[in-house]
Amino acid sequence: MTSASRLLKWYDRHGRALPWRRTRDPYRILVSEIMLQQTQVERVKNFYKGWLKLFPTWKRLARATNEDVIRAWAGLGYNRRALILRDIAREVVTRGVPTTETGWFTLKGIGPYTAAAISAFAQKRRTLPIDTNIRRVLGRLLLGKPFPTMMYDKLIRRAAESFLPKHGRHYDIPQAVFDLATSICTKTPQCAICPLRDDCKAAKLFLNGSTKTPKRTTKKTNERHHRDKPFPDRIYRGRILRLVREWGQVRNREFGPLIDPTFDQKLDQMWINAMVDRLVNDGLLSRKRNKITLPTS
Ligand code: SF4
Structure with missing residues (x-):
């Protein structure tokens, strides 16, 4: 028996029954792959089902507005992924479903790992996604x-x-x-x-014990922190977005005390403004005069 057959035999008995493993639909597999980037499997399971109820096909997702997908993505984090997924769906609807790994890779938002994963899982290509x-x-x-x-x-x-x-x-x-x-x-x-x-x-x-597991090293991240705030900006951007989702519209100067209990008008207002600007530039928020809302396009 080859090692691959041994592995598959083990997989048949012990593999996890995950919802995206019961399908060969490239759309569903792409949804799972994008959700699994930076989110734990257990969390993705629930979101995956809910997303597919709202957007069961490429076409349905391609028609969704920014607001639709940002609302549907609520709670998963890294919200840009929702817009990326929708934009991929729009491209697929226009150009057709790619049939090769290279074809997937040419879509904006799909990297080499995801291209290989969809090719293998949806289209049964003999390729290896390395993570x-x-x-x-x-x-x-x-x-x-x-x-x-x-x-x-x-x-x-x-x-x-x-x-x-x-x-x-x-x-x-x-x-x-x-x-x-x-x-x-x-x-x-x-x-x-x-x-x-x-x-x-x-x-x-x-x-034989000749290999020692290296001690856990603290990973250096490139995440931006503002002065002595306990969390990276990513967390505060998430809070800004959540507030707009819940309230519908918020004025720039209202965000500070609502997303950060240690907010100091003098030291932090420019920081808040910059985060809101970035969310607007990323297409996750919209600005109408002085009010911040979810984008509708
Ligand atoms: S290192 Fe140990 S656990 Fe990992 S594949 Fe080899 S035998 Fe299996």
Whole structure:
């Protein structure tokens, strides 16, 4: 039995039953992929169903206004994704559904990972979407690197050529790897119970204890913080948007005390104005004279 068959056998028994795995519809798969960017699986599950009720097809989503999609996205965060998804739907309705990975990649808002994921999951292409999870498992399994970084992606892709089955369920391999990555091949892997233990080039290193799990390092982020505020601007922008969603319209000078209990008119008003400007520029808010509303177009 090949390692791919062993993995698929394990996946059939232990894989997660996620709603977007029950479909090959590229639209539904794209919705799940965009939602899963920066949001946990459990949270996405509920939003995914609600979104599909409102916007079940490319056409229905393409017709939606900014306001429609911003309201429907409420609570998921990173609201730009709602507009990106709607814009992709508009392009697909005009140009047709892409049939190749390159075709998906040419759509604005779709990166190499998402293009490969839709090609594999919706169109059964033999391709490998590489994210942190896939990198960790395949870097260990195929290259013997206990903690592979992005610089190994090319080597992983090359080595995966012989790992991905030429026929059969190659399109299920990435999903199986995701599940192995989140349940067994985690940062500190449980190699003793792993279905790939006998094939894995890194298993011995973990099993004989010669590899130490690196200490958690605090990730440096590029997120902007205003003076001594406890949260990055992203959180306050989310609060501004939520307020407008709930109130319908808000004046610029009203935002401060409502989104930040430590608001200081002198020190913070320009900061608030800049965040509102950015939301307006991103198409998430609209300004009519002095009032801020959701955009209607
Ligand atoms: S044997 Fe260990 S390191 Fe290798 S894939 Fe399985 S859990 Fe990961």
